[in-house]
Amino acid sequence: MKFTSKLIEARLVKRYKRFFADAELADGTIVTAHCANTGAMAGIKDPGLKVWLSPSDNPKRKLKYTWEIVEADGQLIGTLPAKANALAEEAILAGALPELAGYARLRREVKYGENSRIDLLLEDDDRPPCWVEVKNVHWSRQPGLAEFPDGVTARGAKHLGELANQVAAGHRAVQLFVIQREDCQRLAFAADIDPHYAQSLTAAHTAGVEVLAYGCRVTPDAIDIAQALSVDIPGDRS
Structure with a gap:
């Protein structure tokens, strides 16, 4: 299943309120991404982990980015x-x-x-x-x-x-x-x-x-x- 848009690499700052994750882009910008995972996310929500975000051009969306992948234990892991x-x-x-x-x-x-x-x-x-x-x-x-x-x-x-x-x-x-x-x-x-x-x-x-x-x-x-x-x-x- 291919991603419909090119994912953007970032670093996780924090995941909070179940549905939100702040991430730092390569240029230092902090963005808030939709975290479509209401579970505990054990082992994959630690600050500093490398993450990949999918961007959206939909003007009706409140958040432009969705958190798709994280790197933990030396392994890429899907988060959705x-x-x-x-x-x-x-x-x-x-x-x-x-x-x-x-x-x-x-x-x-x-x-x-x-x-x-x-x-x-x-x-x-x-x-x-x-x-x-x-x-x-x-x-x-x-x-x-x-x-x-x-x-x-x-x-x-x-x-x-x-x-x-x-x-x-x-x-x-x-x-x-x-x-x-x-x-x-x-x-x-x-x-x-x-x-x-x-x-x-x-x-x-x-x-x-x-x-x-x-x-x-x-x-x-x-x-x-x-x-x-x-x-x-x-x-x-x-």
Whole structure:
């Protein structure tokens, strides 16, 4: 997925009020960029980190810049959770995710469960529908290991329960993790941060929810899903 405009390199000054980030451009100018990530952003919000911003010429926007990429741990990392959905959709339509290939139709944001919307619904006349919930991952505390979540996510646990309900109804359900960095080979779940989510993930997997993880190649020109990661299911001794 190519960026529609050339990204601008800067240094992070601070991230604040969840939606804002101040960054220093090469000429010393301080600009405020939209931070479209309401999560904890553990490990990728420290002042002084190199960041890349996308500019916009839309006169209706309050902020000209959007924070797209950060360099941390010697690795370029995508910062926008919403981009994970777009990356997943692009890869599925291109047949780049073998486990999710071959469906005739793809729909976004379809209502299901209890006041929820599924990220992607894959449909085909010859097999049950496939409900795909997408989660963005950026965090790594150990070399080669991505972790989720970096903060408590009651909403994420709720989604796992709703995916399990789809399996019980005879459908297919997939929790897909998109890791917007290239240096990880495995995905694990941070029970020390959110034990309820880790427990919910195990319960959903036991109920038949498939868990997939894919890493991304990140450059200032594009972000693309690149490789499958192994997944460490909590409590799984198989």
